Amino acid sequence: MSASVPPPAEPEPGSEGSPAPLFASPDGPAPAAPDPWSLPVPAAPPPVVPESERLVGYAPQTHLADGWDPRALGTLAPPAAPAPRERLAVPAFVLAWVLAPVGAVLGVVAAVRARRARRRGVGLAVAAVVVGLTVSVVVPTVVLPSSEAWARAVGATAPLGDVTGPTSAYARQLRDGHCLESLPDGNVRRVTVVPCDGPHAATVVAVVPLRGSTWPGDAEVLRVVETRCRVTAPSGTDVVALTPTAAGWRAGDRSGLCLARAATGT
Template sequence: MSIPPPPGPHQPQGPYQPPPQYPQGPYGPPSHPQPQGPQSPYGPYQPWVQGYSPYNQPAPVNGLAITSLVFGVLCCLPGVGLLLGLIALRQIGRRGERGKGLAIGGSVLSGLGLALWVLMLATGGASSFWEGVKEGARNGASISLVKGECFDAPGGSLGGETSDVDKVPCSGEHDGEVFASFRLKDGTYPGDDSVSSTADERCYGLQDAYAMDGWAVPDDVDVYYLTPTEGSWSAGDREVTCVFGNVTEGANLTGSLRNDATVLDPDQVAYLKAAHVLNAALATAPDTEYVEDDLPGHKKWAGRVSAALAEQARMLRANEWPADAVGQVTVLASDLDKARAEWAKAAQAKGLDAFYRHYDTGLKLLDPKKAVPARKALGLETTPPPDDKGDDRSGGSSGGGSGGALAV
């Protein structure tokens, strides 16, 4: 029998226990002893540990880096894109996330965009850019037509609403010819009736500047206009386009109606300018059915006509006419003087009978046929139009004819 040696200072009391054995894995024994669980008759208990995945899990991409790149590419908010890019770089370094290249790219692009915006503000380019944007919105909201252009309307009608027209040469058949345009005042939409009323008044007043010789405008032609709708108004559309169109359903215009200083000679322009002075005064007649309904108003109107006749005669005598037209123009000026005297007496009439007497005489002296010899000598149209159209006539057109509106 052997007696074991006495226990040393570092030896446990009791029977000798062999050192614990650890199972050998494919990677060798663990570097640190694993905690022992309850003993099992089959050996030491191995606690559960997290298993090993054969596939690596990649680090996530930083979301701010992606956002920074988007802002940098779009260049819409360069300051925000630059700030997000710098924050993303800091987060990536601290969290070990991916997306460093995205953050750097977004920061660089945003920085360039920010520098461009600063340069545009310093040079006024931003203002020009914004005006271009607004102009583009207006063009997108309205039909782009300029004076002298001709077009065909959808269905051949110059009424109702439309979003587009087809531009065509004026030399052929067409539905309308643009003779003027103007912009309405900014503000809230004034309403359909207000827009149409303004367009009617302004367009009828502008037609003479484009078609100076009213005798050359066909009898079945009247004034139409393209106006903004409430919808296009909200997009910045303020444009009213004045056009000539045919009042006969299904009929077209053929050839341009333009006759102004661009196509007339100086003598023709001088004659027509003098004629327009009288036409403008005649068009201011009181809006009453009978003279007796507003005799004071008609007397004031007669005074305006008398003054216009004096000015017309003065303008005719002031121009140096061609030799073959001097005689005819001189005779016409003398007839205007005689008519002026009668209209002046009508303006001073003491009663209704006296007004009618001088008014009737003065009106006969304004017979359009008296202007035919002078017109023929100057190469202008010689067929007088109906009483409600043209110039060199006894009445004027103040607007409100049979034309209409095409809303856009």
């Protein structure tokens, strides 16, 4: 017969020959060992910046701007509407080219109203004043005197017939046989024509036509007219040549006059 041998008893905790638990709990079993994957990972050390790239006097730190909140747009004020334009500014500028004096006056009114009411259009109103004044000065002094249409409008090219009394006329209207109250001196545009049976200072004895389309100059025009006057002058009379100016030439005057002085007492 074989005798059964009982298994050896397990050693009690804390006895010699058995490992002691890490954490002893008087009221229950020992806790399990911690999971190594749940332990915190140590932070990586900061990068090493070379000495040559370091900013002197500034700490190596990062500054992040605050986040942009689209909801803030709802608190912004709407853009202001542009100021209205002065209603007289545009008509003033247009009239300055057609009716210059009216446009200039209207431009002054528009500029004053725009400044007082803080409206747009001050620059356009000032431009109307400048254009109106310029046209008012240039047209009567430069454009009209040199315009053939203006000369015809005032009757400067209409031939003058017989006169029964003192009559004011343009020099280019004179014809042979007209008598002048006084002898022209210098640049003249109008002369006084009187009946030849009364007192007069000079008589037109010839009208000298001038050729060409471009202005030949004062000296050339005077030479042509004086040459003709010496040929047509009555014997024993003093003849004076009357020639057109450059402005008269541009206006269409293409003729010179030979004036013979009247005898004393006639």
